[in-house]
Amino acid sequence: MSLDQEAKKVLLRKIPHGLFICGVREGDDVNGFTASWVTQGSFDPPLVVMAVRSEGSSHGIIExxxxxxxxxxxxxxxxxxxxxxxxxxxxxxxxxxAPFTFGPLGMPLIDDALGGVECELMGQVSKGDHTVFVAEVKTATLHNDGDALNLASTGWNYGG
Ligand SMILES: Cc1cc2nc3c(=O)[nH]c(=O)nc-3n(C[C@H](O)[C@H](O)[C@H](O)COP(=O)(O)O)c2cc1C
Known part of the structure; x- marks a missing residue:
């Protein structure tokens, strides 16, 4: 049975997403990109799951x-x-x-944001055009609590 492409797109775009800036660093090189395919994956240890485009500049840095x-x-x-x-x-x-400060693990944390976490890679699945990274939250810095940006509020789509 063939996949109904339109139904797949309509349905997958209904998955709710936040919007984050993922920061990476390799020596003196610092980079950041907008990421929406992010979710929590475990309470203990605290894991996050993030899918990163294989052809992006940050992908290899994370690996x-x-x-x-x-x-x-x-x-x-x-x-x-x-x-x-x-x-x-x-x-x-x-x-x-976006002025930033390096966190305890040396990753860029944007000063004017709700806060940020630094994560250490635990595993990955590299099957499609994105790699699914699973990482443990090692540090958490809260600047100012408040409502977080979410994808639905922007009118943008990334998914389907
Ligand atoms: C709304 C939106 C959400 C995005 N979410 C992701 C994501 O979850 N993962 C990803 O790898 N790229 C995502 N992107 C694309 C990256 O932000 C974009 O490819 C960026 O240029 C990558 O930067 P880099 O090549 O410097 O790493 C998203 C783009 C948009 C517009």
Missing amino acids: RTKLFSLNFLRSDQKDLAAIFFKPQTALGGRFEA
């Missing part, structure tokens, strides 16, 4: 360094999320719009 941060954006930070999925002239250039 090699086994570390990344997830920055939690406020509900009014759609413009910042837009900067972090657009092409950039140089790796990490998007961070000119």
Whole structure:
């Protein structure tokens, strides 16, 4: 039986998503990108699951360094999320719009965000055009609690 492509798209786009800035670092190179395919995967240990486009610049950095941060954006930070999925002239250039501090594990944590977690890679599944990374939350920094940005509120789609 063949897959109904339109039904698949309509249904998969109904999966609710947050919107995050994933930060990576390899030596002096720092980069960040908008990620929506993120969810929690375990309470104990605290695991997160994130799918990353295999051809993106950050993918190889995560594989090699086994570390990344997830920055939690406020509900009014759609413009910042837009900067972090657009092409950039140089790796990490998007961070000119978002001052950050390195967290305890050396990952970029955006100063003007709800907060951020630093995660250590535990495993991965590389089957399709995205790799599913499973990582343990090692540090958590809360700047200001509040409502988080979610994909539905932006009118954008990433999925289907
Ligand atoms: C709304 C939205 C959500 C996105 N979610 C993801 C995601 O979950 N994983 C991913 O790898 N890319 C996602 N992207 C695409 C990346 O942000 C984009 O490919 C970015 O340029 C990758 O940056 P890099 O090549 O510097 O790593 C999303 C894009 C948009 C517009």
